[in-house]
Amino acid sequence: MAAIQEAEAALAATVEDAVERLCRQAGDLSAETVPLPEAAGRYLAQDCASPIPIPPFRRAAMDGYAVRAADTAEASPERPVRLTVAAEVRAGEKAWFPAPPEKGSAVRVFTGSPVPEAFDSVVMQETVVRYEEGMRPFVRLDRPAPSGRHIAEAGEDCAAGAVLLKRGTALGAKEIAVLASFGIDRAAVYRRPSVVVLPIGDELELPGRPLPPSRVYEANGFMTEAKLRLLGADVRRLPPMPDHPAMIGRCLEQAWEEADLVVTTGGASVGKYDYVKWAAETAGAEPLFKKVRMRPGTPTSAYVRGGKTLISLSGNPSACFAGLELLVKPYVWSRMGRLNPRNDWREGRLAAAVEKPCPYPRYIRSRAWMENGEWRLLPLANDRSGNIAAFAEADALAVVPAGGGGADAGQTVRWFSLVEQ
Numbered sequence: 001m002a003a004i005q006e007a008e009a010a011l012a013a014t015v016e017d018a019v020e021r022l023c024r025q026a027g028d029l030s031a032e033t034v035p036l037p038e039a040a041g042r043y044l045a046q047d048c049a050s051p052i053p054i055p056p057f058r059r060a061a062m063d064g065y066a067v068r069a070a071d072t073a074e075a076s077p078e079r080p081v082r083l084t085v086a087a088e089v090r091a092g093e094k095a096w097f098p099a100p101p102e103k104g105s106a107v108r109v110f111t112g113s114p115v116p117e118a119f120d121s122v123v124m125q126e127t128v129v130r131y132e133e134g135m136r137p138f139v140r141l142d143r144p145a146p147s148g149r150h151i152a153e154a155g156e157d158c159a160a161g162a163v164l165l166k167r168g169t170a171l172g173a174k175e176i177a178v179l180a181s182f183g184i185d186r187a188a189v190y191r192r193p194s195v196v197v198l199p200i201g202d203e204l205e206l207p208g209r210p211l212p213p214s215r216v217y218e219a220n221g222f223m224t225e226a227k228l229r230l231l232g233a234d235v236r237r238l239p240p241m242p243d244h245p246a247m248i249g250r251c252l253e254q255a256w257e258e259a260d261l262v263v264t265t266g267g268a269s270v271g272k273y274d275y276v277k278w279a280a281e282t283a284g285a286e287p288l289f290k291k292v293r294m295r296p297g298t299p300t301s302a303y304v305r306g307g308k309t310l311i312s313l314s315g316n317p318s319a320c321f322a323g324l325e326l327l328v329k330p331y332v333w334s335r336m337g338r339l340n341p342r343n344d345w346r347e348g349r350l351a352a353a354v355e356k357p358c359p360y361p362r363y364i365r366s367r368a369w370m371e372n373g374e375w376r377l378l379p380l381a382n383d384r385s386g387n388i389a390a391f392a393e394a395d396a397l398a399v400v401p402a403g404g405g406g407a408d409a410g411q412t413v414r415w416f417s418l419v420e421q
């Protein structure tokens with residue numbers, strides 16, 4: 001008996017170990033090439049190089065006149081220089097000029113117009129006086145135009161062949177804009193992991209239906225589905241499954257057939273009707289860990305079978321939430337090919353005491369704000385494991401270290417942001 005308990009204790013992982021074990025078997029990540037709009041929220045599977053220089057041609061950065069700096073070198077308010085406007089080049093037109101340009105010529109240009117080769121400076125239209133004599137347009141300058149001013153050289157932003165975005169980069173709106181501006185219309189991204197979400201519990205009723213006595217609405221499955229979708233996974237949430245061992249076993253088998261990852265909630269603890277561990281082991285799955293040194297969420301476990309993963313989250317909504325943030329998210333991030341699949345931990349000081357002694361690190365939903373150059377964290381009242389009403393107020397998850405009698409107000413703790421990235 002003692003040997004069994006010791007073996008079980010060895011499988012009780014710290015959160016860091018649990019993440020390590022999960023990420024280590026994230027397996028080979030295959031890639032697919034998708035049109036740009038579908039690449040948003042995913043991670044590049046290879047470096048992306050620029051097929052062309054940007055800007056692709058020498059262009060004006062202001063509306064005004066392309067001139068030769070040498071022609072304007074002597075310009076002053078007392079002795080302004082007069083230039084003949086010999087041509088106009090609009091954005092999108094060829095950089096033409098009746099060559100070779102005579103000394104003292106200028107070309108009317110606009111932001112984004114190609115600048116004809118002989119010209120090396122653009123003066124803004126606000127800084128010149130334009131006038132006409134007969135039908136001929138002229139501009140008058142009363143100061144020199146320095147060579148190179150308001151001209152973007154071809155390849156100045158990025159040379160052809162240069163790496164634009166590195167493998168593992170998250171493709172958000174600005175990265176998509178970078179690819180589009182280089183003429184790239186598809187991206188090689190890592191495949192989205194497919195996930196089946198399975199809420200378990202006789203007491204669960206679907207939202208939208210009347211609530212029979214002694215039942216609760218199924219919330220964890222919806223929370224898990226939403227989180228996974230926001231992370232970019234391909235998700236299917238099943239209706240609640242009763243606490244029935246054979247049914248849970250069959251459902252797990254089917255879910256493993258179809259998905260890379262199965263996430264269950266509920267039926268995870270030691271109660272007479274908690275069957276997930278039993279079903280996983282009966283199906284021959286190998287445990288990665290059978291408990292996690294965290295609260296809430298201690299009964300969380302994970303298994304692998306034939307390259308497929310099962311993460312069994314606790315049924316208590318806050319425990320389920322902690323498991324999603326601390327374990328499922330890093331795992332999905334590593335499967336999606338994100339370079340750093342870890343939460344971005346920082347430090348802050350508690351704005352109120354946490355009076356709950358705990359043998360494990362305690363993860364507390366909190367509100368975070370900046371005060372006098374440091375982060376402050378207010379643990380939410382009503383943070384009991386089974387409570388859910390205060391969820392929406394939290395924008396941070398802070399951790400109070402194990403042992404001791406909780407934490408004092410003012411104590412420095414680690415935390416990360418819950419604001420969706």
Ligand SMILES: Nc1nc2c(c(=O)[nH]1)N[C@H]1C(S)=C(S)[C@@H](COP(=O)(O)OP(=O)(O)OC[C@H]3O[C@@H](n4cnc5c(N)ncnc54)[C@H](O)[C@@H]3O)O[C@H]1N2
Binds near residue numbers: 265270385
């Ligand atoms: N004798 C012991 N009892 C318990 C222990 C223990 O070590 N010894 N651990 C406690 C801890 S800690 C937790 S956490 C819970 C976890 O139990 P389960 O993961 O098996 O979850 P359930 O018993 O199925 O449900 C717990 C609670 O949450 C509600 N729930 C479940 N699923 C959902 C859902 N999808 N949506 C909304 N609410 C849900 C359920 O009705 C229960 O109230 O065990 C402790 N017990």
Ligand code: MOO
Binds near residue numbers: 297316
């Ligand atoms: O670990 Mo349980 O999740 O405290 O409520």
